[in-house]
Amino acid sequence: MSETISLRERLCYGAGNFGVNLLFGITSAYLMYFYTDVYRVSPAVVAELFLLARGVDAVFDPLLGLAIDRTSTRWGKHRPYLLWFALPFALCGVAVFWTPPLGEAGKLAYIYATYTAVGLLYSCLSLPLNSMLPTLSSDVKARNTTNAIREFMGSAATVGVGYATMPMVGALGGGDEKRGFLLCAILLSAMTLVGIGAAFLGTRERVQVEGDLQRLTTAQSLKATRGNWPWIATMGVNLCFWIGFTGHVQSTLYYARDVAGHADWVAPLMGMMLVVLAGTACSALVANRIGKRATGIIGAGIAAGATAALPLSSGFGWLMAMNALGYAGLGLIGGLLFALMADAVDYGAWKSGFRAQGFLFAASSFGVKLGMSIGGAAGAWALAQAHYVAGMVADDAIIRAIHWSHAYIPALSYVAMGASLLAFRFDAGFDHPDN
Numbered sequence: 001m002s003e004t005i006s007l008r009e010r011l012c013y014g015a016g017n018f019g020v021n022l023l024f025g026i027t028s029a030y031l032m033y034f035y036t037d038v039y040r041v042s043p044a045v046v047a048e049l050f051l052l053a054r055g056v057d058a059v060f061d062p063l064l065g066l067a068i069d070r071t072s073t074r075w076g077k078h079r080p081y082l083l084w085f086a087l088p089f090a091l092c093g094v095a096v097f098w099t100p101p102l103g104e105a106g107k108l109a110y111i112y113a114t115y116t117a118v119g120l121l122y123s124c125l126s127l128p129l130n131s132m133l134p135t136l137s138s139d140v141k142a143r144n145t146t147n148a149i150r151e152f153m154g155s156a157a158t159v160g161v162g163y164a165t166m167p168m169v170g171a172l173g174g175g176d177e178k179r180g181f182l183l184c185a186i187l188l189s190a191m192t193l194v195g196i197g198a199a200f201l202g203t204r205e206r207v208q209v210e211g212d213l214q215r216l217t218t219a220q221s222l223k224a225t226r227g228n229w230p231w232i233a234t235m236g237v238n239l240c241f242w243i244g245f246t247g248h249v250q251s252t253l254y255y256a257r258d259v260a261g262h263a264d265w266v267a268p269l270m271g272m273m274l275v276v277l278a279g280t281a282c283s284a285l286v287a288n289r290i291g292k293r294a295t296g297i298i299g300a301g302i303a304a305g306a307t308a309a310l311p312l313s314s315g316f317g318w319l320m321a322m323n324a325l326g327y328a329g330l331g332l333i334g335g336l337l338f339a340l341m342a343d344a345v346d347y348g349a350w351k352s353g354f355r356a357q358g359f360l361f362a363a364s365s366f367g368v369k370l371g372m373s374i375g376g377a378a379g380a381w382a383l384a385q386a387h388y389v390a391g392m393v394a395d396d397a398i399i400r401a402i403h404w405s406h407a408y409i410p411a412l413s414y415v416a417m418g419a420s421l422l423a424f425r426f427d428a429g430f431d432h433p434d435n
Helices: 007-038 043-070 079-095 104-131 140-173 177-202 218-223 229-250 252-259 263-271 274-290 292-308 316-334 337-352 357-385 396-423
Strands: none
Touching (some): 007 043, 043 218, 140 263, 218 357, 274 316, 316 396
């Protein structure tokens, strides 16, 4: 079977990422605000929720990866998960933004159940979609380009949601944020179903090696991790990327409103994530010229420097410029995240004889979920320590907490992300551009 990836297939693959990232984007950027200021849940409870629920999700991912490696259907190993879990994910994406009138105990049980469920269902879609990449083509440069398109479309969804959510909530809710968030979630869930459907119908799993023709045992999957430094490095990159990105994005609303004093700056500041698309669009071109490792380290350095500089001024122009520069750096490395893991899959297969893409992607996804857990919980915990209460005027303690959530913790995590890439290396006998 031909390994050529047509433009139509690349766009369909990207559409799946676009659809999944619509609900991922609104939960990542606005769920902390929704819980603390709309549903009136204390920041301390939100911190525990983010840490525990995403922790469960992180442990779940390697188990899901093993299941993917054992899956064998007429649609392949990965595509059937898109069919099975699209509708449950969309429904749960609506439920997480519903505010049923419950007592404190009932409210706590509800947010734990819905938030945990939406995280697990997100994994059931994103993980097979991500780990499908090595099956589309064995050509590294073709995968780089396909992944860049996928990341571009996923980032477009995240940026669009970040920019448009609060105006949509206002327009749909007519001043009632509970109603506005619910209707916005319903609209995004419908669009999610369309995108995932396009990915299922428009892609083919065509690359098979000997290890794909049998169901791998757990021991065989684990063997693909031994001495796999690209996989270890990518786990570190994912962990640090998502600590920083989650903490930064979810605190944007608080930063604009309570530090800069302009709640109306939320949309343009979120809109600066558009620059991620520019970085993502350039990532494959730069990586094909200087290698993924060097490209990622440059992106991490740019993101760390710009993010750390944010507190130097609260002027609109400064915040827009530093956010734009930081997001450009993140786009440069973010556009390569799944291509890095695809290389680790190839290297693991070369080194061990077993192509355990489901498990390797899932184990790396553990780093993603752990990073989101730490980044999300850290921001909520900082607000709790500053005794944040919805509707109160921010004092110096709250402003310091927001600075740490929005700038300092993310910048430190981006430095660690660049350092992780130093371990992205291969044995001399393995044919790879970064050798």
